[in-house]
Amino acid sequence: MTDTVAAVDTETAVLDACRQAKIASRSLATLTRAAKDQALHAMADALVSEAPRIVEANAIDVERERAGGMSSGLLDRLTLTEDRVAAIAGALRYVAGLPDPVGEVRRGSTLPNGLRLLQKSVPMGVVGMIYEARPNVTVDAAALCLKSGNAAVLRGGSAAQHSNEVIVDVLQGALESCGLPRDAVQSIDAYGREGAKVLMNARGLVDVLVPRGGHGLIQTVVKESSVPTIETGEGNCHVYIDASAPTERAVAIAVNSKAQRVGVCNAAETLLVHKDAAARVMPALLEALAAESVVLHGDEATSALAPETVSIVAATEEDWATEYLSLDLAVKVVDSLEDAIDHIQRYTTGHTEAIVTDDINAAEAFSSRLDTAAIMVNASTRFTDGGEFGLGAEIGISTQKLHARGPMGLGELTTTKWIAYGDGHVRP
Amino acid sequence: MTDTVAAVDTETAVLDACRQAKIASRSLATLTRAAKDQALHAMADALVSEAPRIVEANAIDVERERAGGMSSGLLDRLTLTEDRVAAIAGALRYVAGLPDPVGEVRRGSTLPNGLRLLQKSVPMGVVGMIYEARPNVTVDAAALCLKSGNAAVLRGGSAAQHSNEVIVDVLQGALESCGLPRDAVQSIDAYGREGAKVLMNARGLVDVLVPRGGHGLIQTVVKESSVPTIETGEGNCHVYIDASAPTERAVAIAVNSKAQRVGVCNAAETLLVHKDAAARVMPALLEALAAESVVLHGDEATSALAPETVSIVAATEEDWATEYLSLDLAVKVVDSLEDAIDHIQRYTTGHTEAIVTDDINAAEAFSSRLDTAAIMVNASTRFTDGGEFGLGAEIGISTQKLHARGPMGLGELTTTKWIAYGDGHVRP
Known part of the structure; x- marks a missing residue:
């Protein structure tokens, strides 16, 4: 009984997060590059000034995982220091320096009937990211999604749950300070594996899922998702x-x-x-x-x-x-x-x-x-x-054929929209 | 017991068809446009000369469905006459006249280290098509796949099974007469719904699935497939x-x-x-x-x-x-x-x-x-x-955001490949 109630609660909570992200994505879609870059710098500033709080939360994760027997290699990837937080903030400033992938005219022509046709790059909407216990990915994902005009719903590893929650809180504060919606970046780590499953099946709310991590994680996401997914990274x-x-x-x-x-x-x-x-x-x-x-x-x-x-x-x-x-x-x-x-x-x-x-x-x-x-x-x-390859930030390397193949830059977090301008055109 | 045996047989047979399609796709991928167009014309010629056999097979489907109570609208879409077969053959010749979507250089540059980089359009490989009982779609799908250098594994409606089997046989004969592999176009109609399920989950063998038809068909394919899918067509x-x-x-x-x-x-x-x-x-x-x-x-x-x-x-x-x-x-x-x-x-x-x-x-x-x-x-x-929009043949209208959005032409049946030319380049 309790399990069922918890499952229903998790579903409601995660779908609600996705819905809020969808609403936030509408304001992000039409932001100017200047506004997005300003927010990225504010996020970087906030990470640096809140570094002590982040490192403190991270220490709880690291302690628990050390006690649980996590290998030293993984513990190192999980661990944050103030210097590492500063480096992560630097990555945000780097993304701010990249060109805006939104609003690029991909194709266009004037049709024989005079209709003027444009195909422009636009944000996907809501991007779900499922990844393993590396808190820097939380910041990377938030930055790449914001720059491409997308809201992000993030599910990091449970091992980094405290770290991720504080990081997302800091990023949300920075977004608000720039007049942008908090819900543009959200963490669903608190809802565990059940929450991840809800995210993978939130069709209509989540526009694309990008798994980042090892073979097992990626295969699980690809197989269990009904949301369109971009498969990354195995390389024999x-x-x-x-x-x-x-x-x-x-x-x-x-x-x-x-x-x-x-x-x-x-x-x-x-x-x-x-x-x-x-x-x-x-x-x-x-x-x-x-x-x-x-x-x-x-x-x-x-x-x-x-x-x-x-x-x-x-x-x-x-x-x-x-x-x-x-x-x-x-x-x-x-x-x-x-x-x-x-x-x-x-x-x-x-x-x-x-x-x-x-x-x-x-x-x-x-x-x-x-x-x-x-x-x-x-x-x-x-x-x-x-x-x-000169693509700027790399989101991953796609080994699938649909949408993106090979190294993916910010452009691969966009889709397109056709706009046709007429003066009363009707089909004969 | 019999059911299990049949299910195993269906799985083996459909996966085998997909494997043969994969092998065939390798020869299609490097065909010249001239060779593909010649095959399309041969397919058109064969349809016209074999029209009586096709119409005869179609009459069996139509009779059975009429007796089964199919509505007159659907019966009309199912029915083939020699004139209709000639019109379908005309569609093949039209596709032959379209530009080759393969080999287009999409991006390219010389990197700072002198590596010369190209991104070229290449075929997807094996395209699965699942559609309803309209035999003309069988020909359309075969033509669009061949022109884009892809092998096609087709699952039409069971109501058109006889028609589709004869049509595919005619098309395969035409392929062979041009020295191309029969397996480039295959029908799995004989394996019914079970066969369609195997196709939807033939990850690694089938590169993309394109459902064509009504809401129910498309939603089923999108939800049940682990193969990447392009969702088409609802328009409110x-x-x-x-x-x-x-x-x-x-x-x-x-x-x-x-x-x-x-x-x-x-x-x-x-x-x-x-x-x-x-x-x-x-x-x-x-x-x-x-x-x-x-x-x-x-x-x-x-x-x-x-x-x-x-x-x-x-x-x-x-x-x-x-x-x-x-x-x-x-x-x-x-x-x-x-x-x-x-x-x-x-x-x-x-x-x-x-x-x-x-x-x-x-x-x-x-x-x-x-x-x-x-x-x-x-x-x-x-x-x-x-x-x-001037895209030539239309495969469908995508309402999803991944890979293609809006009207899809032949180009959307291709993916890309990066090719880098160096003279001994290594990463420092």
Whole structure:
């Protein structure tokens, strides 16, 4: 009985939050860039001046999670200090400096009948964000949504509940000080998993859901939501060394793709080497990777070419499908470009694939035939990134095909509206 | 036991069809426009030469449905004659004449580090279409998918099962005669509702689902699918007559929006009249609408202004929310532009709203504040249409905000791919 009552209360409360967000979104939609940027700076100022209160609330979360056995890595991502709060405030000022994604004319023409037609970018309305226990994401999400004219309904991890509630309260105060509605940014952390489920099914109130986090979180949101969702981020990325690949370039790109940063979605997880290049390139490749402490999972042909100083773990079928997110790399010799494409088509998550080649035909076949968000020709997989692509703030990297594919900037938090101007036009 | 076995068989068969479609989609993705157009013409030729076989299969469907009590309107939409088959073949040739939506460079730049970046349009891959018993949609869907480089998995109404199976067989023969894979166009009608459910959840195999049909069909697909879906078509469209609206223009646009064609999603369903214009405009408006046999559901203020010859049915709350799709129209006097916007925000399905005005401020407020796919300023709601907007073939009119909003052309059946060209670029 109590459970049912609580469930009904949660549903009412979360739907009510979404409704208030929808109302707030109407005032946000027509704000000028100046008004939005002023609010972003006010939010940054408020975070800095309220940093002690935020750090205090965060300490409660950190203590509880430490006692509960959270790993030191996750505890570090959860922890806020006054310096970290200042850095987060800096991110708000950065977003204020980005162009306004709203009001851009995407297409337009005068039709044969004289009707003047425009397609303009407009805010989505209400954006739901579901993410894990990193309080900085709360601020990022609020900033990106505000800049794109959207209201935000946020569900962070329960581990960061105190931190998020204080942060949202501070941001709401700053919004009010600028004459904007508090309800433009709301947290539903207090309603737990049940609240998240209500958010995922608030069709008509929530216009888009953006999950940010690990595989499990994203798959849950994608499967359980009836609200349209943007799927982000799994990356089983490949680097293919073609027959014609210069050795030095092959080594540089393979090492950078795997080891420049570990645990990111655009890092390489499998290296494929054309058999005609293998004898020439493989020893140098394996040596350079081993020098970066990469654990190499190779097929038999790879093992046969490995220098004595480099040890190779025998690769299994599972390795080809694994996104290690660590200093591990699967390595395989392929018979041809065709074989490389077939292998990638079978195992890719559709994020990024790179080819190292001097052969224009190989580059064209690789880039046109693989069905993936990004192709790098003679460049590291690590370039698939909103910042590197010049999109400004990155909301995530979409591996789905609907709406956005690859790095998403502020523009991907907008939709469009057609406006037609006539002088009494009717259809004959 | 038998049911379970059948369910397993259906799942295997439909997933297998999707897998074959995925394989076929890889050859379609890199076809030239010339090859696609040649196939479209071959499909048209085959439909014409096989018309007798198609009409014969269709007669079985029509007979069964007639015996089953299908209404004459639906029977007419189901029925094929040789002339109708020829008209459908003509639609294929029309699609052949449209520009190729694949390979368009959407964005591109040279990054500060010299990496040359392009964002190109590419096919989605496998498009699922779920629609009602109109065999012409089978051909339309196959044509639009082929032109956009996608494989199509089609689920038409069970009432058109024989017709669709023969049509798909004819189209597959034409594909083969051009050296293209049969599996590029497949029907899963034989697997009934269970098959449709498998299609709706074939994540990873089906890239996008496009439902075409009535409210019930679209809502079912949107709610039950885990595959990304494009929602099309409900239109509770409004025409607002502003205080400054010239009488003649107001009458022309209101009549055209309601009565130029009945039963279409871009027809008006509610007319709102500013109180300061009501005494001047309303009698002429109501008379002109009544002359077109429009049944008027009015509020009290409307009734008070109606000429004696025009009868008004008292409007209820339900009228404001109804998409009649008939010669009915709800009519209301509003106190202000604000009231009109509030009313529309409450009842709109987000399709199209029109304003008739001479006041630039009213036009701007109306077009910027309403959250809807299309706004008509001094033009009929009937212009929200892919053909009218110059998009060529129309796949549907999206009332969702993700991916596409408003009339969708071939371009909306594509996604994008980023391609970066370097000469050994690595991230520092």
